[in-house]
Amino acid sequence: MTxxxxxxxxxxxxxxxxxxxxxxxxxxxxxxxxxxxVVGEVSGLKxxxxxxxxxxxxxxxxxxxxxxxxxxxxxxxxxxxxxLQVFARGALTVNAKRGEMQFVVRELLPxxxxxxxxxxxxxxxxxxxxxxxxxPARKRPLPPFPRAVGVVTSPEGAAWRDVVAxxxxxxxxxxxxxxxxxxxxxxxxxxxxxxxxxxxRLETLDVLIVGRxxxxxxxxxxxxxxxxARAVAAARVPVISAVxxxxxxxxxDLVADVxxxxxxxxxxxxxxxxxxxxxxxxxxxxxxxxxxxxxxALVGERLRHVATRMARSCERLVEGGDxxxxxxxxxxxxxxxxxxxxxLAAMGQLAGKLDALSPLKVLExxxxxxxxxxxxxxxxxxxxxxxLAFRLRVVDGEVRxxxxxxx
Amino acid sequence: xxGPSLQEDLARLDAIVRALEANDLDLDRALALFEEGVExxxxxxxxxxxxxxxxxxxREAADGSVRVDDLTG
Numbered sequence: 001m002t003x004x005x006x007x008x009x010x011x012x013x014x015x016x017x018x019x020x021x022x023x024x025x026x027x028x029x030x031x032x033x034x035x036x037x038v039v040g041e042v043s044g045l046k047x048x049x050x051x052x053x054x055x056x057x058x059x060x061x062x063x064x065x066x067x068x069x070x071x072x073x074x075x076x077x078x079x080x081x082x083x084l085q086v087f088a089r090g091a092l093t094v095n096a097k098r099g100e101m102q103f104v105v106r107e108l109l110p111x112x113x114x115x116x117x118x119x120x121x122x123x124x125x126x127x128x129x130x131x132x133x134x135x136p137a138r139k140r141p142l143p144p145f146p147r148a149v150g151v152v153t154s155p156e157g158a159a160w161r162d163v164v165a166x167x168x169x170x171x172x173x174x175x176x177x178x179x180x181x182x183x184x185x186x187x188x189x190x191x192x193x194x195x196x197x198x199x200x201r202l203e204t205l206d207v208l209i210v211g212r213x214x215x216x217x218x219x220x221x222x223x224x225x226x227x228x229a230r231a232v233a234a235a236r237v238p239v240i241s242a243v244x245x246x247x248x249x250x251x252x253d254l255v256a257d258v259x260x261x262x263x264x265x266x267x268x269x270x271x272x273x274x275x276x277x278x279x280x281x282x283x284x285x286x287x288x289x290x291x292x293x294x295x296x297a298l299v300g301e302r303l304r305h306v307a308t309r310m311a312r313s314c315e316r317l318v319e320g321g322d323x324x325x326x327x328x329x330x331x332x333x334x335x336x337x338x339x340x341x342x343x344l345a346a347m348g349q350l351a352g353k354l355d356a357l358s359p360l361k362v363l364e365x366x367x368x369x370x371x372x373x374x375x376x377x378x379x380x381x382x383x384x385x386x387x388l389a390f391r392l393r394v395v396d397g398e399v400r401x402x403x404x405x406x407x
Numbered sequence: 408x409x410g411p412s413l414q415e416d417l418a419r420l421d422a423i424v425r426a427l428e429a430n431d432l433d434l435d436r437a438l439a440l441f442e443e444g445v446e447x448x449x450x451x452x453x454x455x456x457x458x459x460x461x462x463x464x465x466r467e468a469a470d471g472s473v474r475v476d477d478l479t480g
Contacts, residue, residue, distance in 0.1 A: 145414045150465070164462065172460035173413070178478060179465045201473045202465055274455055277413070281451055284420045288444045291427035295437050346434050 019096060026094035029101065035091040038103065040064065042080045053079060057088060057103065066090070068105040074186060076108050077221050081123075124226035124251055133233045133255050140238040140257045142269065146206035148175040149270050150199045150237075151263075152192065155180040158213040159242065159263035166264050171271035177205065183212040188222035196231040208235055209266045210252060211242030223250040232256055242266035303343055341381060349379045369393045370401070416451040420444055 016024075040057030047053050051070030056063050066088065068076070080086055090105040128134055149167065153159040160178055167176055181195035182188045192210070199208055210232060212220070222228060223243045229251040232239050241256030242263045253259040260266035348367070370378040370390050378390055384403045392399040423444040427437060462478040 148463075155464075164460075168460045173454065173458040175461040175463060177463045177465050177475065198465060198467055198473065202475065278452070278455060280417070281420075281448055281455075284417075284424065284444075285448050287424045288420070288427065288441065288448070291424055292437065292441045295427060295434075299434050343434065346438060349438060 018099075022094050022096040022099060025101075026096065029092045029094060033092045035089065035106070037087055037089045038064070039085070039087055042084045042086055043082055045079055045082060047073075047079055055080075057086070064103050065095075065100050066103045066105050067095075068108070072106050077218065080108060121224050121251065124224065124229065125254065127226060128229055128233070128251070128255060133230070138233070138257075142238050142240070142258060143206045144272060146174055146271060148177050148202070148204045148206060149267075150177045150179055150202065150205045150208040152179045152181055152195045152199060152208060152210045153212055153263070154183045157183065159183075159211055159244070162213070162262070162264045163209060163267040166267035167271055170268065170273045172274070174271055175204070177202065183222055184215070184219050185222075189225035189228050192222055192225075192228045193231040196228075196235060200234075200236045205237055207270050208237050208239045209242055209260075209263065209270060210239055210256070211260075211263050211266060212244060213263060214244035220244075220250060223252045226251065228252060229255045240266040240269055299343075345380055368399075413451055413454055416447045416454075420447050420451075423447070 038057060040059050040063075043056040043058055043063070045053060045055035051073060053068040053073045055066050055068075057066050058064070073079070087109040088103070088105045089107040089109075090103050093102050093104055094100070095102040125134070132138070149163075151160060151163050153163075155178060164176060167174065177199075179195045179199045182191040196208075196210070199205060211223070220243055223241070232241065232252050233255040238257040240258045240260050241250065241252040242260040242265065243250040243252060244262050249259065258266075258269055260269055348369075370384075370392050372378055372383075372388065372390050378384060384390070386403050386405055388403045390401055390403070392401050423440045426440055427444075463475050464478050466474045466476065468474045
């Protein structure tokens with residue numbers, strides 16, 4: 001190593017200035033020690049209005065003055081707290097003005113045990129817990145049939161595309177509303193808060209998905225921001241948190257009403273499945289049919305019973321008696337018969353309806369459906385005009401028929 | 408947007424089935440309920456079949472109001 005020292009190679013001719021000797025020291029340090037990682041505990045961190053951070057890293061035996069310039073500090077995920085054990089990557093130099101050796105930190109990382117991120121996360125989690133925002137009783141159920149589903153995520157990200165694909169397949173009966181937000185980088189937390197507040201203003205929204213696809217822990221950090229978590233907790237409608245990660249939960253996961261592992265999984269939770277609902281309708285149709293069929297059988301039984309008794313009493317009515325009462329009795333008997341006929345017609349109508357759903361099941365029980373030449377179901381006695389040709393559908397086929405007599 | 412109507416259809420169908428199963432209705436009422444049930448099933452199926460997903464984007468306009476625009480794709 002060759003150094004361009006003012007005193008190199010000869011006797012001291014004059015005293016060096018302080019600037020000269022510190023410049024020499026600086027050159028020695030910067031040349032001799034390449035950028036390195038160090039490990040230590042953060043102490044006395046000061047953030048200057050200029051954006052630069054000054055702090056000390058120390059361990060049991062020594063301490064090192066550190067500076068982190070604004071450009072590097074702004075990339076860090078918030079300032080580390082005093083006492084936090086960190087890894088710092090940087091290079092040694094000399095601060096001439098202070099006459100100090102200084103470590104210029106370019107990057108800070110949490111140490112393996114606990115560490116920087118864990119410390120931040122835990123601090124925010126405790127704050128939320130203190131305010132009752134992690135209480136399971138706060139969790140709201142999702143609406144079964146949302147009118148509109150809001151999605152707070154990046155317009156360019158995979159999350160939006162995934163949600164569109166899943167909802168389009170399962171439940172195209174809803175409206176998907178994108179609320180674009182930056183999900184990564186320094187301004188992501190503020191932007192996510194803005195988007196969440198904006199979503200709150202759309203009244204038709206019934207549920208909200210907040211998230212992004214996978215990424216490194218640093219990429220997903222916005223979803224561990226306490227401000228974002230509070231905005232999720234404050235949302236007017238239930239929120240599904242969908243931050244793509246495999247193991248650790250994010251802070252938004254903890255405050256959201258429902259947590260999903262991925263945006264696709266969130267979409268599945270947000271809307272029902274069309275196929276499933278169609279199967280439910282099939283089941284309902286079956287139940288409806290059998291309930292009506294039971295009802296019909298019961299009424300049929302009762303009517304047959306009544307008809308038998310009525311026929312007997314009508315016979316007794318018209319037998320004998322004097323001539324003055326005969327007409328009245330005949331009219332009464334006629335009324336009885338018409339009433340009975342109306343009940344039978346109503347029954348026939350129900351049978352016809354059942355036939356529309358499951359012809360054979362009903363026809364098997366001995367019921368028939370009458371239709372005219374145009375295929376219209378003949379429901380009432382008034383439909384059967386004298387001489388009308390019609391067809392009777394019975395269980396194994398059709399029978400041609402014609403109404404007798406004249407009115 | 409026909410989700411809420413479907414929800415109504417389903418709730419009504421459940422109520423109709425319960426009423427029919429209770430067996431304490433007169434025949435006319437049972438018939439009316441059955442007809443309504445068949446109709447509700449038909450409309451519910453139609454709603455399910457005809458729907459097409461709508462994509463929209465929510466933005467804040469320059470004047471601070473909320474704007475919802477249609478998105479394509």
